[in-house]
Amino acid sequence: MKFPLDVLCVRTGTFCPVCRAKIQEGKVTQTDIDVIKVLIDIPEASKMEGEYVKSIKTERGIWVVIKGDISEAQARSLGRSMSRRLKSRVRVIRYKEGEIEKLIASILAPHQIVGMSRRYIFEDLVILKIFVRLKGRKSRRSLDEEREIISQLIGMPILIEEV
Numbered sequence: 780m781k782f783p784l785d786v787l788c789v790r791t792g793t794f795c796p797v798c799r800a801k802i803q804e805g806k807v808t809q810t811d812i813d814v815i816k817v818l819i820d821i822p823e824a825s826k827m828e829g830e831y832v833k834s835i836k837t838e839r840g841i842w843v844v845i846k847g848d849i850s851e852a853q854a855r856s857l858g859r860s861m862s863r864r865l866k867s868r869v870r871v872i873r874y875k876e877g878e879i880e881k882l883i884a885s886i887l888a889p890h891q892i893v894g895m896s897r898r899y900i901f902e903d904l905v906i907l908k909i910f911v912r913l914k915g916r917k918s919r920r921s922l923d924e925e926r927e928i929i930s931q932l933i934g935m936p937i938l939i940e941e942v
């Protein structure tokens with residue numbers, strides 16, 4: 780698996796200028812560093828094809844986005860190993876280049892997306908409105924968490940509307 784920081788830098792905690800710049804620019808956060816530190820010590824993760832994208836921490840856990848051809852089973856097993864090591868609920872989200880809609884769908888699963896539209900609120904302020912049909916027993920509260928995750932990932936305010 781590829782990482783945005785050098786494995787050696789993460790391991791030693793002494794960052795080279797390239798890694799330091801990424802941290803200072805906010806491209807890599809403390810949550811990312813904590814997650815990468817755990818990931819590089821999981822043998823199955825280092826063998827995996829793929830690229831670490833980003834981790835987002837919410838009050839209920841950590842969402843880890845990994846780009847590439849990893850299977851749902853691999854993602855689950857990785858999530859379990861990381862949950863144990865980080866002592867926090869970890870969910871691994873798979874992402875393939877250009878498949879942002881699938882990424883959003885996997886975050887909102889098991890709920891079903893029935894539509895998405897961009898709304899221009901004011902000049903260059905755009906929000907993405909996602910229409911969702913609720914499935915399963917997930918509470919409304921969990922949708923707030925999902926909204927936050929999607930918003931941070933795509934860098935745009937999100938509105939989720941139940942239909």
Ligand SMILES: [Zn+2]
Nearest residue numbers: 785788795798
């Ligand atoms: Zn480095």
